[in-house]
Amino acid sequence: MCQKESEIKQNPSHFEGTDEELEMSKTIQADFMDYVKGMKFFDPHIHMTSRTTDDYTALVDAGVVAIIEPAFWLGQPRTGLSSFKDYYSSLVGWERFRSSQFGIKHYCTIGLNSREANNEALAEEVMEILPLFLYKEGVVGVGEIGFDDQTAAEEKYYRQQLELSKEAGLPVQVHTPHRDKKKGTELSMSIALEHGIDPGMVIIDHNNEETVESVLDKGFWAAFTIYPFTKMGNERMVELVKKYGSQRIMINSAADWGISDPLAVPKTAALMKIRGISDEAIKMVCYQNAIDAFAQSGQINVADFETPQEIDQSLKFNGNTVLRGGQIPRVDKNSIFIS
Amino acid sequence: MNVKDNLFEVIKTNASQKELNWIETKATSSLQSLQTAFVATTRFVSKTSVNTFEKLKGINFNTWNLDKLVRSYFLVCLDVADEVSYTKTLNTLFETAENNEAVALISSLALLEHPENWLLRATDAVRSNIGIVFDAIAFENPYPQEFFSELAWNQLVLKCIFNDKSIHKIQGLDDRANKELAISVSNLAHERWAAGRTIPPQAWRLVTNFLDETIFEDIKKVFDSEDYKNQLAAALVCKNSGFLPAKNELKKHIELEQKVKDLSWSFLEV
Numbered sequence: 001m002c003q004k005e006s007e008i009k010q011n012p013s014h015f016e017g018t019d020e021e022l023e024m025s026k027t028i029q030a031d032f033m034d035y036v037k038g039m040k041f042f043d044p045h046i047h048m049t050s051r052t053t054d055d056y057t058a059l060v061d062a063g064v065v066a067i068i069e070p071a072f073w074l075g076q077p078r079t080g081l082s083s084f085k086d087y088y089s090s091l092v093g094w095e096r097f098r099s100s101q102f103g104i105k106h107y108c109t110i111g112l113n114s115r116e117a118n119n120e121a122l123a124e125e126v127m128e129i130l131p132l133f134l135y136k137e138g139v140v141g142v143g144e145i146g147f148d149d150q151t152a153a154e155e156k157y158y159r160q161q162l163e164l165s166k167e168a169g170l171p172v173q174v175h176t177p178h179r180d181k182k183k184g185t186e187l188s189m190s191i192a193l194e195h196g197i198d199p200g201m202v203i204i205d206h207n208n209e210e211t212v213e214s215v216l217d218k219g220f221w222a223a224f225t226i227y228p229f230t231k232m233g234n235e236r237m238v239e240l241v242k243k244y245g246s247q248r249i250m251i252n253s254a255a256d257w258g259i260s261d262p263l264a265v266p267k268t269a270a271l272m273k274i275r276g277i278s279d280e281a282i283k284m285v286c287y288q289n290a291i292d293a294f295a296q297s298g299q300i301n302v303a304d305f306e307t308p309q310e311i312d313q314s315l316k317f318n319g320n321t322v323l324r325g326g327q328i329p330r331v332d333k334n335s336i337f338i339s
Numbered sequence: 340m341n342v343k344d345n346l347f348e349v350i351k352t353n354a355s356q357k358e359l360n361w362i363e364t365k366a367t368s369s370l371q372s373l374q375t376a377f378v379a380t381t382r383f384v385s386k387t388s389v390n391t392f393e394k395l396k397g398i399n400f401n402t403w404n405l406d407k408l409v410r411s412y413f414l415v416c417l418d419v420a421d422e423v424s425y426t427k428t429l430n431t432l433f434e435t436a437e438n439n440e441a442v443a444l445i446s447s448l449a450l451l452e453h454p455e456n457w458l459l460r461a462t463d464a465v466r467s468n469i470g471i472v473f474d475a476i477a478f479e480n481p482y483p484q485e486f487f488s489e490l491a492w493n494q495l496v497l498k499c500i501f502n503d504k505s506i507h508k509i510q511g512l513d514d515r516a517n518k519e520l521a522i523s524v525s526n527l528a529h530e531r532w533a534a535g536r537t538i539p540p541q542a543w544r545l546v547t548n549f550l551d552e553t554i555f556e557d558i559k560k561v562f563d564s565e566d567y568k569n570q571l572a573a574a575l576v577c578k579n580s581g582f583l584p585a586k587n588e589l590k591k592h593i594e595l596e597q598k599v600k601d602l603s604w605s606f607l608e609v
């Protein structure tokens with residue numbers, strides 16, 4: 001659903017960066033975490049359903065305190081309403097619980113994704129149950145919705161969901177297409193405006209250099225997905241922040257079932273720090289802007305993740321609290337003994 | 340007063356005027372609208388804790404928050420005249436429930452019309468790995484005591500012990516103690532001992548009335564434990580049991596016998 005498509009380009013076998021980058025690669029510290037110690041991060045787009053507990057552990061270690069999991073497609077089309085219902089339920093149920101075990105506050109956006117909007121018979125049924133989920137606690141937006149192939153059916157359900165967002169007073173998280181991105185992005189924005197939606201309530205996702213200017217000019221939020229092997233690597237992200245500043249810009253990992261990096265936000269923060277971007281700007285792009293945008297839902301209470309939460313003992317899982325005194329039990333991957 | 344009016348009285352003393360207005364409008368609306376209101380409750384009602392001495396059908400609302408109480412109230416407001424619609428509405432709520440909604444539903448089971456019809460939802464909650472959902476059926480909930488079969492009851496209690504949860508918060512714990520459960524507790528202890536671990540001391544209370552030659556061997560072993568609380572547990576079992584060899588065994592442990600004279604299981608409740 002997210003940034004990459006089939007054209008995954010593997011790591012180049014030799015260094016292709018600038019001289020300056022080559023120099024930096026020799027001098028920077030081995031551990032990127034050294035650069036972002038004490039910083040807090042908010043990843044507003046990550047599909048934890050597809051990730052393991054190792055990833056949750058890594059997120060905690062890197063300072064990610066809260067996340068938003070948008071509803072998306074699962075890699076293959078669902079064939080019935082119950083699959084959608086169970087998926088949405090899992091976002092506000094099991095996955096939310098799993099995340100809480102690591103002390104990470106889990107929010108989600110709920111919507112019918114563009115790909116599956118093309119199965120109109122099923123889409124009609126899904127539209128009927130969406131309101132039931134949109135009003136749930138911790139649902140911070142309608143998302144991720146928008147265009148993929150830019151078909152008539154996609155447009156139809158995009159429009160209907162924009163109306164739902166207005167009714168529920170929720171922000172909209174818009175997925176922009178891989179192919180013909182610029183046109184799809186412009187279309188998404190003009191339709192939102194046509195429906196009388198305040199651009200300040202809309203987060204346009206998966207931007208690049210070609211789309212960002214128009215998005216910011218029109219008053220929308222511009223989100224960037226940092227995804228390995230694709231066009232938007234984090235070095236270019238740093239350049240973008242240098243050029244456009246830190247207002248209404250946010251980054252995310254969009255980590256999912258594809259090759260992706262759940263640590264994209266803290267890693268990019270580290271790179272920004274190395275490249276001389278101010279701590280204040282880093283905080284805006286990697287934390288505050290996402291909160292400001294999605295807190296318009298009325299569903300984000302920053303105290304839930306800014307003050308370290310005592311993990312409720314009732315959240316014990318199979319007799320173990322994952323977090324005990326703030327410590328996550330570690331699995332020693334190198335040990336042959338499992339105890 | 341019926342349950343509905345009782346609940347509303349408690350809500351009245353805990354909600355703001357603005358909250359009350361919203362609640363009253365919704366309470367008298369259609370099934371569909373009530374269903375949405377149940378979901379949207381936290382958007383209009385705060386999560387302040389409830390102050391009340393009221394206890395209804397064995398439910399102690401003092402440990403509840405206002406949003407949970409209001410959700411429970413909406414459930415008893417559902418029109419029961421059309422049983423098909425009533426059942427369908429509740430099924431939808433169960434199947435789409437967010438975690439806090441699930442807790443409100445499970446905690447309110449005893450207040451529903453024909454509560455026995457919701458047994459599968461209750462036992463599903465026992466199967467849940469989500470802590471708060473499991474706790475909602477296990478603790479301070481009158482439903483299991485009244486409606487669970489022995490098998491379901493034993494699963495509930497064993498899962499609590501297995502997960503080191505506080506079994507004394509299960510309503511009817513001593514009343515529904517049974518031989519099968521006592522054997523299971525003994526088996527669990529053997530498994531734990533094999534792994535170099537133990538069961539929580541208070542779990543032994545469940546064997547008190549079902550001591551036989553076999554389980555009595557366990558109790559002797561618990562007496563020999565190096566942990567004082569385990570020794571006390573063994574002594575309490577013997578003190579309260581009618582099994583003669585147990586009575587005699589306790590006399591061999593003079594200090595413990597003295598100690599448990601004025602002691603009840605509440606001392607070991609954690």
Ligand SMILES: [Zn+2]
Nearest residue numbers: 001002072254
């Ligand atoms: Zn996505």
